[in-house]
Amino acid sequence: MKKYMVAGAIPLVAVLLAAEEGPGQKPQMAKASTHKKVRASQGRHGERNGFFMGADYQLGMMSSTEQACSMVKNPNSYLGAPAQISSCDGSRQQVNVGTVDKPIWNTVWGNMGKKSYMGYLNGKSYVTNGFGVLMGYKHFFKKLPELGLRYYGFFDYAGTGYRYFKQLGGPLHYQQTNIFAYGVGTDILFNPKPFNKENFHFGFFLGVAIGGTSFGPTSKFFNQLLQTYGTHMRPSNFQFFVNGGLRVGSRHNGFEFGIKIPTIGTNYYYSNGAKAAMNTPYSLTLHRNFVFYWRYMVSF
Structure with a gap:
């Protein structure tokens, strides 16, 4: 009879042990599941670091100021x-x-x-049309993924119909003007947290750049002034740019709308004042005042 009792007790003990081990496994399973969720959450991040390049259409304004004796x-x-x-x-x-x-x-x-x-002082304003290209690298901070920086080099071209006086107060003469801007810059990037996803981002950028601006309005008239009155031409000068706008995009593609402001005018032409003729321009300043742009971006 003892044999039957032992034989019957063995299955009972096995069932009880199984019942005790069952609840002990549930916390472990829950803990493993929690770790998976944490890892998944940590794996989902905002906009990615990487290289980028872009191209844009630019619409802006240029001004000229001519002065005479x-x-x-x-x-x-x-x-x-x-x-x-x-x-x-x-x-x-x-x-x-x-x-x-x-x-x-x-x-x-x-x-x-x-x-x-x-x-005498004559000022004119002109609409400019052109394009720009840029290339660089962007990265976001690990502890604050909504905030980042980007570094880039850029080149811009624009054209307009420059109008100048041979005699101030006289008839206007037209000439195509080419404007070139180039340099390197850095922008602060900010994507609000709800819009900072790996496959979608929306945010703002603000930054500065340094480089140069070059103008190409040289004409036969200015060359004549150069020979006659001992003038000096400086088609290029150092430039400091301020840049800002909005940006939206996915993992690899994006669009930006912004404004770029060159802050320094170019003293393009001036003559020896003692030799300058009355009523003839002896100082010409050119300035690309601002540029609005629409940009397409590709991130790698």
Whole structure:
């Protein structure tokens, strides 16, 4: 009988052990499942690091400022001298614009296009159309994946119909102008957390760039001034750019809408003031004021 009791107890013990082990396995299974979820959550990140390149269409504005020598009344006109003279010597003068008996003294400046210049001034604005390309690398911070940086080099081209005076106040002459901008820059990238996914992102960018700007409005007229009045031409200059806008995209493709502002004008042409002729341009400044652009991006 003891044999039957032992034989019957063995299955019972086995069932009880199985029942005890069963609840002990459930926490382990739950813990493993939790680890899988954590790993899956950590595996899903925002916008990816990587190289990128882009191309854009640009619509902007350019301005030109032409200045000429002052025309003032000759204080010696009563002696039969010309009634008007040119003040282009680059210095400040006290000129009597009245008579000998009743003098009226005015200060005349001939300082080669500085802000205090009091001569003829003609300003024009022009619409520019062009394109740009850029290439670089972007990366996002591990502890703050919504925030990142990108570094890039760029080249821009734009064209417009530049209008200049051969005699200030006279007829306008038209010439195609080519504008080139180039340099390197860096932008801060920010994607709000709800829109910072690996396969979709939406955010903002803001940055700066340094480089150069070059203009190509050289004409036969300016070459003649160069030979006649000892002028100087500087088609290129250092440039500092401010850049910002919106961006949206997927893992490999994206679009951006932004504005780029070149902050430094180009003193393209100026002459020796002592040799410049009255009413003839002796200082010309060109400036690409701003550019709006629509850009397509490819990320690798």
